[in-house]
Amino acid sequence: MNILEKIVAHKRSEVAASKVAKHQRDFEKDTLFSRPTLSLAHALRQTPAPGIIAEFKRQSPSKGIINAHARPEVVTAGFTAGGAKGLSVLTDTEFFGGTFDDFSKARAANPHTPMLRKDFMVDEYQLFEAKSLGADVILLIAACLSPQEVQTLARKAHELKLEVLLEVHNAEELRECLCEDVDMVGVNNRNLKTFSTFTETSLELAETIPDTFVKISESGLKDTETILNLFQHGYQGFLIGETFMKTSDPAVALEHLQNTLSLSTNHKSSFV
Numbered sequence: 276m277n278i279l280e281k282i283v284a285h286k287r288s289e290v291a292a293s294k295v296a297k298h299q300r301d302f303e304k305d306t307l308f309s310r311p312t313l314s315l316a317h318a319l320r321q322t323p324a325p326g327i328i329a330e331f332k333r334q335s336p337s338k339g340i341i342n343a344h345a346r347p348e349v350v351t352a353g354f355t356a357g358g359a360k361g362l363s364v365l366t367d368t369e370f371f372g373g374t375f376d377d378f379s380k381a382r383a384a385n386p387h388t389p390m391l392r393k394d395f396m397v398d399e400y401q402l403f404e405a406k407s408l409g410a411d412v413i414l415l416i417a418a419c420l421s422p423q424e425v426q427t428l429a430r431k432a433h434e435l436k437l438e439v440l441l442e443v444h445n446a447e448e449l450r451e452c453l454c455e456d457v458d459m460v461g462v463n464n465r466n467l468k469t470f471s472t473f474t475e476t477s478l479e480l481a482e483t484i485p486d487t488f489v490k491i492s493e494s495g496l497k498d499t500e501t502i503l504n505l506f507q508h509g510y511q512g513f514l515i516g517e518t519f520m521k522t523s524d525p526a527v528a529l530e531h532l533q534n535t536l537s538l539s540t541n542h543k544s545s546f547v
């Protein structure tokens with residue numbers, strides 16, 4: 276089993292156990308369930324500069340511990356203040372050290388920033404969970420779902436007024452899984468078998484993604500040059516975790532990157 280298969284197998288059993296334990300759970304009664312969701316796609320489309328989606332990430336299978344004791348409400352509020360257009364908070368505990376509580380604390384601290392519940396979605400049940408946590412966006416990873424599952428989960432997400440980010444690694448996944456109920460396409464630069472990141476993956480797929488979908492480049496992003504180059508190739512969103520989280524003040528690291536990006540894009544447009 277590769278790591279993704281391991282994660283998905285664990286997730287399926289976790290979801291099955293939650294369903295049994297919370298048999299009578301009525302998500303719709305949760306206060307956040309009926310909260311109007313915010314549009315990440317819209318926020319990214321509106322931004323004339325590269326839009327950063329900042330990720331709260333404590334650990335990962337590839338890097339081990341990145342920042343175990345960070346406080347989600349503090350770090351994410353700093354991300355928002357620094358100019359992030361969206362936030363991503365991991366809720367997988369087993370492999371990424373995230374929790375529902377991390378998400379809830381970040382949600383409360385950022386009422387107006389679109390938030391992605393970052394987890395491995397394999398069952399409709401998790402969409403209800405996401406909605407009751409106050410998420411705006413969910414992630415569907417093509418590498419761990421069938422095209423039929425992507426379609427069904429995406430449709431259900433839209434019924435719940437959640438936006439859908441479809442994550443792909445190659446043209447084949449894109450061809451098979453892109454469907455009407457997808458709002459944004461994320462190209463993951465991380466090869467899930469070797470864990471190495473290769474931002475050329477985003478460049479290679481840029482042309483293949485129809486312009487009706489907001490394009491997001493994910494993982495391994497750290498320098499302004501790469502981001503600006505991808506921006507020129509049509510990417511509007513940049514999902515960044517480790518580069519920020521590994522520093523002692525993640526929000527300052529974001530602010531720094533955001534400032535250099537804004538300066539470069541302002542410069543460019545004033546010469547056009």
Ligand SMILES: O=P(O)(O)OC[C@@H](O)[C@@H](O)c1c[nH]c2ccccc12
Pocket residue numbers: 330332393394416442463493494495496514515516517518
């Ligand atoms: O920390 P990085 O290299 O900046 O990557 C962030 C994000 O792209 C990465 O955490 C990620 C992308 N897709 C995922 C799916 C599940 C868990 C995590 C991820």
